[in-house]
Amino acid sequence: MTDLSVKMEISFKSIGVVHTPFTSREGMPIQPSGAAGILGTIELNEDLVDGLLDLSGFSHIYLIYHFHRSDGFKLQVTPFLDNKVHGVFATRAPMRPNQIGISVEKLLAVRGNILEIENVDILDGTPLLDIKPYIPAFDIYKTEKSGWMENNRNTPRQVKSDDRFK
Amino acid sequence: MTDLSVKMEISFKSIGVVHTPFTSREGMPIQPSGAAGILGTIELNEDLVDGLLDLSGFSHIYLIYHFHRSDGFKLQVTPFLDNKVHGVFATRAPMRPNQIGISVEKLLAVRGNILEIENVDILDGTPLLDIKPYIPAFDIYKTEKSGWMENNRNTPRQVKSDDRFK
Numbered sequence A, B: 001m002t003d004l005s006v007k008m009e010i011s012f013k014s015i016g017v018v019h020t021p022f023t024s025r026e027g028m029p030i031q032p033s034g035a036a037g038i039l040g041t042i043e044l045n046e047d048l049v050d051g052l053l054d055l056s057g058f059s060h061i062y063l064i065y066h067f068h069r070s071d072g073f074k075l076q077v078t079p080f081l082d083n084k085v086h087g088v089f090a091t092r093a094p095m096r097p098n099q100i101g102i103s104v105e106k107l108l109a110v111r112g113n114i115l116e117i118e119n120v121d122i123l124d125g126t127p128l129l130d131i132k133p134y135i136p137a138f139d140i141y142k143t144e145k146s147g148w149m150e151n152n153r154n155t156p157r158q159v160k161s162d163d164r165f166k
Helices: A046-052 B046-052
Strands: A009-013 A016-019 A039-044 A060-066 A100-111 A114-118 A126-133 B009-013 B016-019 B039-044 B060-066 B100-111 B114-118 B126-133
Touching: A039 A046, A039 A126, A060 A114, A060 B100, A100 B060, A100 B126, A126 B100, B039 B046, B039 B126, B060 B114
Parallel strands: none
Antiparallel strands: A009 B009, A016 A039, A016 A126, A039 A114, A060 A100, A060 A126, A100 A114, B016 B039, B016 B126, B039 B114, B060 B100, B060 B126, B100 B114
16 A cells, blocks of 8 residues: 655755744744744745735744754654653654644734744744645634643743753 | 755655545645545554554644645646635645645544544645644634635635646
């Protein structure tokens, strides 16, 4: 049943870079919900600026980016918000087989190739892979269960990152 | 201000493959919200199965995948749900500079390296890049505006894909 595509290497190029106040992996906000009011900018490659047409109509956007400071991966990790080990795919930890991060950011303004964003939980210098509009009709789901997060008393507002994924 | 990382090539490997009823890009559901009840499976690479520990506690998961049947990209597109041109970053269209798709799927069961999923809007054979838990506290945002989607009378329940992104 295994498809040949499973072994395929897939190459992307950064479409721009995210500028934020965070130059160290320690002490960072965990998730945009722990980064209220923190401002950043996206510097999109200038040859892609036509792709931003009408983006400013959306108040929230997905950023898809490369966790460029994570080397290697672990299949089981203890996430910042818990004290138990979980499979990496059951967490949002950066040390993943493919080091891809997603964050929903508030979009404040688009000026040429610069996007001003808020609620930024991303390291300075992060290579950006994609921007997509956050659309409630597509992106909000009623969940029945949220696994280890349900019994967890920590929230992103209370917890910052430490050096465990160095 | 431009960082050298902007030009960097970033390589990923498929972590598995998505099996679905959809072998053609035409007539497919648009977004999981247009794919109610449609079943699929994920076949995760067997060496990654330890990464699934505790994932079954979550009712919904993000899949991040490669739009492997899209060649090249356009900076401005007319999305399936509208009749006007928009910047590709203001749409979820597949012909993007980096052909990365995200979908939130309902997770029905995890059996070894096989995940049973529902509400599948993905082409058969799609290479999977990442799985993350969908966590309401991280992923649900109150939006102030939704751009061109606001005035749009079409919904994913009414519209299927056609051959415009071939």
